[in-house]
Amino acid sequence: MPVSTRSQILNNQDENGSNISVQSERQQTQIPHALRNPHCGLKEKLKSLALLYEQQKLASMASKNNQPSKRPEEGQQSPTNSAIDQLDPTPNMEKPPAIRENPMQNSTLTKTNVIPQPADDLKENLIAENGRFVGFSCPPPKRAVTTAMARRLSLGKRRESLGETKQSSISNNGNKIMVFLRLRPMVRREKDAGGRCCVRIVNRRDVYLTDFALEHDYLRLKRLHDRHFTFDASFSESASQQDVYSTTTAELVEAVLEGRNGSVFCYGATGAGKTYTMLGTLENPGVMVLAIKDLFTKIRQRSFDGNHVVQLSYLEVYNETVRDLLSPGRPLVLREDKQGIVAAGLTQYRAYSTDEVMALLIQGNKNRTTEPTRVNETSSRSHAILQVVVEYRMRDAASMSVVSRVGKLSLIDLAGSERALATDQRSVRSIEGANINRSLLALSSCINALVEGKKHIPYRNSKLTQLLKDSLGGACNTVMIANISPCNLFFGETQNTLHWANRAKEIRNKACEVNEEIVRVPESETDQAKLLLELQKENRELRVQLAKQQQKLLILQAQSLAANSSPGPSSVSSLLSPLPPPPSSKKANKKHKSKSSSLLGMNCYTPELRKKETHEEESIRVLQKTVKEMEAEIERMKKDHELQLKQKDQVIHGLLQKAGKGGLGNGGGSGQGVKMMVTRASLKPKESNNGVGELRSPGRRFLSPEPGAKKRTFWDITAANSPSITTLNDRKTRSHLTTTEAAGPPSLLLQPGFSRQRFSPLKKQGDFQAQR
Numbered sequence: 207m208p209v210s211t212r213s214q215i216l217n218n219q220d221e222n223g224s225n226i227s228v229q230s231e232r233q234q235t236q237i238p239h240a241l242r243n244p245h246c247g248l249k250e251k252l253k254s255l256a257l258l259y260e261q262q263k264l265a266s267m268a269s270k271n272n273q274p275s276k277r278p279e280e281g282q283q284s285p286t287n288s289a290i291d292q293l294d295p296t297p298n299m300e301k302p303p304a305i306r307e308n309p310m311q312n313s314t315l316t317k318t319n320v321i322p323q324p325a326d327d328l329k330e331n332l333i334a335e336n337g338r339f340v341g342f343s344c345p346p347p348k349r350a351v352t353t354a355m356a357r358r359l360s361l362g363k364r365r366e367s368l369g370e371t372k373q374s375s376i377s378n379n380g381n382k383i384m385v386f387l388r389l390r391p392m393v394r395r396e397k398d399a400g401g402r403c404c405v406r407i408v409n410r411r412d413v414y415l416t417d418f419a420l421e422h423d424y425l426r427l428k429r430l431h432d433r434h435f436t437f438d439a440s441f442s443e444s445a446s447q448q449d450v451y452s453t454t455t456a457e458l459v460e461a462v463l464e465g466r467n468g469s470v471f472c473y474g475a476t477g478a479g480k481t482y483t484m485l486g487t488l489e490n491p492g493v494m495v496l497a498i499k500d501l502f503t504k505i506r507q508r509s510f511d512g513n514h515v516v517q518l519s520y521l522e523v524y525n526e527t528v529r530d531l532l533s534p535g536r537p538l539v540l541r542e543d544k545q546g547i548v549a550a551g552l553t554q555y556r557a558y559s560t561d562e563v564m565a566l567l568i569q570g571n572k573n574r575t576t577e578p579t580r581v582n583e584t585s586s587r588s589h590a591i592l593q594v595v596v597e598y599r600m601r602d603a604a605s606m607s608v609v610s611r612v613g614k615l616s617l618i619d620l621a622g623s624e625r626a627l628a629t630d631q632r633s634v635r636s637i638e639g640a641n642i643n644r645s646l647l648a649l650s651s652c653i654n655a656l657v658e659g660k661k662h663i664p665y666r667n668s669k670l671t672q673l674l675k676d677s678l679g680g681a682c683n684t685v686m687i688a689n690i691s692p693c694n695l696f697f698g699e700t701q702n703t704l705h706w707a708n709r710a711k712e713i714r715n716k717a718c719e720v721n722e723e724i725v726r727v728p729e730s731e732t733d734q735a736k737l738l739l740e741l742q743k744e745n746r747e748l749r750v751q752l753a754k755q756q757q758k759l760l761i762l763q764a765q766s767l768a769a770n771s772s773p774g775p776s777s778v779s780s781l782l783s784p785l786p787p788p789p790s791s792k793k794a795n796k797k798h799k800s801k802s803s804s805l806l807g808m809n810c811y812t813p814e815l816r817k818k819e820t821h822e823e824e825s826i827r828v829l830q831k832t833v834k835e836m837e838a839e840i841e842r843m844k845k846d847h848e849l850q851l852k853q854k855d856q857v858i859h860g861l862l863q864k865a866g867k868g869g870l871g872n873g874g875g876s877g878q879g880v881k882m883m884v885t886r887a888s889l890k891p892k893e894s895n896n897g898v899g900e901l902r903s904p905g906r907r908f909l910s911p912e913p914g915a916k917k918r919t920f921w922d923i924t925a926a927n928s929p930s931i932t933t934l935n936d937r938k939t940r941s942h943l944t945t946t947e948a949a950g951p952p953s954l955l956l957q958p959g960f961s962r963q964r965f966s967p968l969k970k971q972g973d974f975q976a977q978r
């Protein structure tokens with residue numbers, strides 16, 4: 207292509223310097239020399255091809271614009287004077303000199319300043335000067351009316367974009383992580399250094415980046431598609447902290463209260479505004495502060511239906527060591543357990559109010575490593591992770607169950623990615639920088655692996671990635687906020703951040719399920735221990751009652767037997783008479799003696815005596831009947847008691863098994879508590895000697911006997927198997943033993959003491975039956 211023609215196309219000027227309107231047919235179809243010349247290199251050919259392509263495109267656009275231009279309808283803004291251009295508040299954005307110099311900047315686009323454009327949005331904001339791209343149009347100084355309109359407009363737009371965000375957010379976005387962009391305002395230093403705004407946000411989503419270094423390089427300028435990014439939402443420099451919080455994190459806080467995990471992390475170059483976004487200032491608190499405030503407000507609103515426990519920890523990763531920011535000390539070691547990666551020994555503070563959390567945050571930030579660098583006076587030299595764990599427990603009295611939900615919110619302020627020159631050359635800073643970059647590189651590798659769907663994700667490459675394992679690729683709702691500076695002096699960093707964030711959009715996390723546990727036992731350890739003790743006490747009482755009934759029954763049986771064995775009126779009357787008076791009662795003793803002596807002295811039956819005897823026989827029959835009734839009643843009671851005891855034993859056994867599994871409450875803590883209570887109880891001295899209600903060890907006391915094992919109960923000795931009832935069966939009952947006593951050593955059941963004395967009447971009964 208002739209040099210003159212090429213420069214004309216580049217500058218969109220004719221030889222006289224006036225703007226060209228339409229490219230001639232000849233120019234459009236002319237095949238560049240480089241393409242025709244076989245000796246030209248590939249690079250040359252490609253350049254020529256690109257030029258040819260642009261040339262044709264320019265020609266077609268110019269011909270379009272050459273058509274009679276329509277007047278904008280009333281109230282309709284011309285493209286460059288679009289509402290967004292006019293009203294978008296960008297207070298700190300400097301107007302590029304090219305715009306100031308361009309006389310066409312506020313007029314409709316004409317053929318002279320048309321350049322290839324990637325999208326309609328961008329069309330409104332691109333400015334070309336004499337056919338050369340000079341940057342994005344920045345708004346003129348704002349007027350009062352403009353601000354109000356801008357607010358209205360931006361609110362409308364915000365609603366729109368929030369609507370979109372909501373639609374595609376946590377629940378509906380599958381499990382893709384959400385990526386937001388935040389542009390900070392230009393700082394004085396950047397302005398002083400002659401920086402220009404190279405970032406433009408359109409529609410609260412699209413981000414356009416301009417490389418002013420290439421403004422004279424027409425070829426590279428065309429690669430605009432490389433510099434257009436779209437995120438879930440993009441915040442311009444005028445966005446408030448509350449705006450950023452409510453769009454990015456508010457939903458995560460809600461989800462955490464429902465028992466889901468959430469992570470928010472800020473990424474960006476050093477000085478890009480990460481700490482400002484995460485922590486903020488006293489006047490403009492950031493996401494961490496607003497999230498905690500919101501969390502406590504929401505907890506207060508819901509506290510009527512259960513208990514919430516908020517615990518928080520704050521750590522930093524500095525030079526590949528993990529430190530506790532709330533109680534600084536030795537570096538912490540990372541361990542992997544069933545909850546994921548945890549820093550062993552990290553302090554967990556229980557927080558009851560926002561103020562308390564704020565105090566802890568301030569304390570933690572004082573301990574955080576920050577150093578002034580060339581870029582940022584308060585540059586964070588470490589990655590900081592604030593973790594808030596919210597546990598919600600609700601007891602359902604009706605179903606005797608406890609619902610427990612645990613949600614974890616991780617708020618991460620990453621250290622800035624940086625160039626060594628951008629920060630400092632001093633050794634400590636450069637080592638820090640190298641470590642920061644290494645960990646961020648590890649983070650990038652993880653993101654790449656996740657995006658590419660690789661099986662192995664190299665989390666272990668750095669402490670940071672180990673700690674973020676949950677948030678990236680785990681079961682978690684994750685939000686990333688990419689922070690950038692608008693200044694063209696940091697173009698490289700900004701571009702890197704944008705590419706990085708764009709890639710992160712592809713990460714898919716696992717489905718974030720509710721961490722909920724329903725335990726069908728009383729909630730607290732004390733409650734369980736109380737219940738156990740109550741059951742034990744009840745059990746003991748039942749056993750004592752049973753023993754008493756047994757005793758009564760035996761006495762009655764003995765009386766009845768005695769009456770049967772000696773039908774003589776004297777013995778019957780003595781047996782049927784109430785228990786002999788105590789020896790202290792001398793009078794009664796005397797009376798008794800005289801009565802028995804008079805009876806013994808009788809040797810003839812008088813009608814009076816016969817009558818008396820008949821009467822006594824009658825009494826015996828009544829007594830026997832009563833005994834039978836009582837026996838039946840005791841039998842019934844015995845069965846009832848046995849049933850109750852069995853049920854209680856089953857409940858206790860069930861509880862102990864649960865406690866043994868450690869499945870009670872959260873993490874098995876309550877289970878251990880029960881175990882402890884039982885152990886403590888079992889260590890107590892025995893409460894009674896009669897074998898009733900003894901608590902030796904949980905295993906002996908509460909566990910059911912092995913299936914098939916013969917359980918030796920009180921009933922083996924007494925009641926149903928009592929020798930008074932079964933005497934000739936095969937079982938080694940007491941009566942059996944009494945009859946075979948001579949054959950071998952006495953059974954343990956017949957050891958001196960309780961059993962021998964207690965059962966002496968039975969022996970009588972056995973003798974009596976043998977006699978019969």
Ligand SMILES: Nc1ncnc2c1ncn2[C@@H]1O[C@H](COP(=O)(O)OP(=O)(O)OP(=O)(O)O)[C@@H](O)[C@H]1O
Nearest residue numbers: 390391476477478479480481482582585586621622
């Ligand atoms: N949105 C914003 N509005 C006003 N000022 C901001 C905003 N974002 C950042 N700044 C200011 O920019 C400066 C640098 O911000 P900040 O310290 O948050 O950067 P950083 O990304 O955390 O840097 P580093 O990685 O070095 O710690 C601070 O003075 C901060 O007040």
